[in-house]
Amino acid sequence: MGSDVTLSCTISRLSDTVSLHWKSRDSSQQDNTDEIHLNNTVYLIARHVGAENQNLYTWEVQENDSIVLTGNTNVDVDQNLLNKIYTLYRPGTNHSELDLICEALSELNETKWTWRSSQFQNQEKEIASTIRSQPIDVNRTYFENRLVPTLGNFNDRSFSVRIVPVLFDDAGVYTCSLGSYKFVTIKLTTVKVTAEPSDTVTEGDTITLTCSVSDVTESMRLAWINSDGKTVGEKILNGGNREEKSLRLIVQKADRGRGNWICALFYQNTPKVLIPYYLKVNMRARPLPDIWIVTVLGYLLVKLVVAVGLICCLKRMNRKSNSGNPHKATGNETDDAQDAVALQTLNSDTDLRP
Template identity: 30%
Template sequence: MLKNYSSLGKTQWQTLLWIFLLCHRLSAEVLRKKTHFIAGKQEVLSLLAPPLGNGMEFIWEWKPHDSNQNVTQIAAIGWSDGHLSMTITNPSFRRKNYFDISMDQYFENAGVYSFKKIKPASLLLAQFEVFAFKVTPYRWPEVPLGSDVSRSCGVSHLPESATLQWEKEGDPTDNTTLRYNNTAHLIIHNAGPNNQGKYSCVVRGKNGEHLFSVYNEVKVAEVTYRASHTVYRQSSNSSEVILTCRCKDGMYKKATWYWTPLSGTTKIRVASAERPDKILIGKDKERFSAAGFNGKEFPLRITPVQFGDSGTYECNLDKVTFGSITVLNVQVSVEPPGSVSRNQPVVLTCEVSKVTGSLTLAWMRMEERRGFFVQQTVLTEGQPDRKLNVTLHSLSKEQLHWECVVFTDSLLRVRLPLHLTPSAPSGNGQLTLIIMPCVAVVLVGMLMLVGMVFYYKRRPVPAPVASPSTGNDKQSQSDVIYSNIMQLCEDERALETPPEEDKYEIHYSSFSLGSTSPGAVRKQNNYRPDSINECLKQQSDTVVYSSLNVT
């Protein structure tokens, strides 16, 4: 046998070694896959176990994406002498083939699935992460022309740094999307032909790469015949609502919009038109307007929308009803109004004009494009209180951007942004900001002055010039410093009268710091007043004597 092995060449040995190492590496690697499904889809998802190595007992484990649940065992498998036995311990799962399992596509079944060998040694063989999408509504019927389209998409788990967003034909719809937790809401107001197309709910990675997505299509009806729907609009100075009325052909001669207020039952004509281009506005001509009627369509525009504009609007072409639209308005307010102080309590109020059925009213704190629920309430029809208040005891930087949102049947109906503006510091605060630097400058100046006085007080006095005949020029004469007035007088007697051009103004100063000691007083009294007066009489009027005492 050894002879036979030795007959193998070097190349054959290298090939066998390479195959052995490759098989060992493949057996040691863990099979890892990621997949996804749409919750509610009537299909079965299967997880296939990898090819088995040596082993006697195996298990399937499941860690739900719900962080509140722990890892649980869902299947136990025994393999002995070619006989297989599998025990399912969770009714949500079923055996498929051999070591494989299958499950219904329920949102709750998302999570991480692990296939392990536990005997004779514990070893992870495969791991699958299953993501579940939940799209509401599950089916997308054709929507009425001019109505609001609302869709929501939730995912069971978002990988780290991943984002969830709605896209139309590959382009983001940021201005119509609200994101919170792992859910993205899409809202399209006054749907028309331009809003039709493919909408995808997409999970993208940190660098924008595509990870998973599900999609559906929005289809909009061409006419408003017999259409009836409800829209929610914000009541503010910049809001508007467009009511659509359209037929298939242009055979009609007259169009009329009627309004029934929430508080009444009588129809009020707000706009009418007759061909050719005869338009009559019967209510608030500054806010209500209508385009020309061409026998086919007659849209009504209201801007700005007021809270009292709520009610049912009906469009008639000749005597045929071509649409009934209920407009419900929502308004937000802040107390105190205007800019608010950071240390002053602030009350945010959101109010809806009417509740039909039930709805959820919520305040959300916004951070960039994401929202965080702060407070919400469920309102029912006939409930007298249709408001939701949030009180902020102090205003921080993270509490400046808010939105009041309305949900019906878990679908977003309207968003009302509210941005708070902190007030500027009060007048006293501004005065303090001005005074404090000035006080600091004054104190620094006083300290510098005291330092200079102290320096010059301790400075030694230069020796007086003996005689002008020793070669001193004008500059040297001007540099003479006298420590006292008597010395000045003696030098004046010794000097001859200088030329007229050599006259200059001389200032003498004496500084005294601290309290005057008795010895100092006696020393000052030794001066001879008569001699001083006589000397002063001989000085020019330009000579100035000053004395500064700082006690």
């Protein structure tokens, strides 16, 4: 009880009109699940199974949005937490939660939760404690207001606390103890996504997305998945001391509408953590033409039109004059003289500076 479970439903062929889905039969528990589609399989990650009877699930095959096949799955939950050790995986996001569940009968002994950080493994710190029928004392030194008890008083059985939201540095080992006896131990592994240069980029820029895991003790796999459900990058982690526990994805020339990715952590080919990442892309500002250039070009264009019109008028007047007076000089000399006057007028007008 309190651990996570991953359910999977696979179909032999997945056409464009067919889709797979998981859902909880208790609608109030939908927020404790994550769904991911990879190839012909849909996975459902259910968190803290068994708590509040959230162990009933349904899979569905839909064709053209109509259910054509369905089935129920029940998860058998062991209620006895004595000497249990299990691992939980959580994203370091604003919406993640961690329930530290301890169901233990304690009549006289002090019950407490301790935390040993992944960064300082030799230091075990007490984060919450209580005695029978007494208020739960929470130490806010390490988690501040993010650590809260699920019940006001210890009712001789349920001594559970919750961390909301979970941060990347919360990774480590959490232990519920009765006196000097360790009852249940929970190992927390966290995953986070960072972006450089920032979460918001301009269209055409290059950005680097990094998916990191806090601790690797066994073989794991990090993967980047695009909006089409296709893996665009992956890395196997084996837990070596010098091993870099992260996977980078370089997004070249960020484009609008293509800013959705998922960072996924797999353990033994089973997805454990999904972090959707939505990249905000701003439209690049288009440079405006220089106002002085526009002004000068417009001025010169007007002058050119005026000059051409003036030359055409002078030529027309010259032709009419020659046709009315045959004794007047004709030929190129008169035309050239009038053209020279027009050009001189144009030069005097255009010899201006903006």
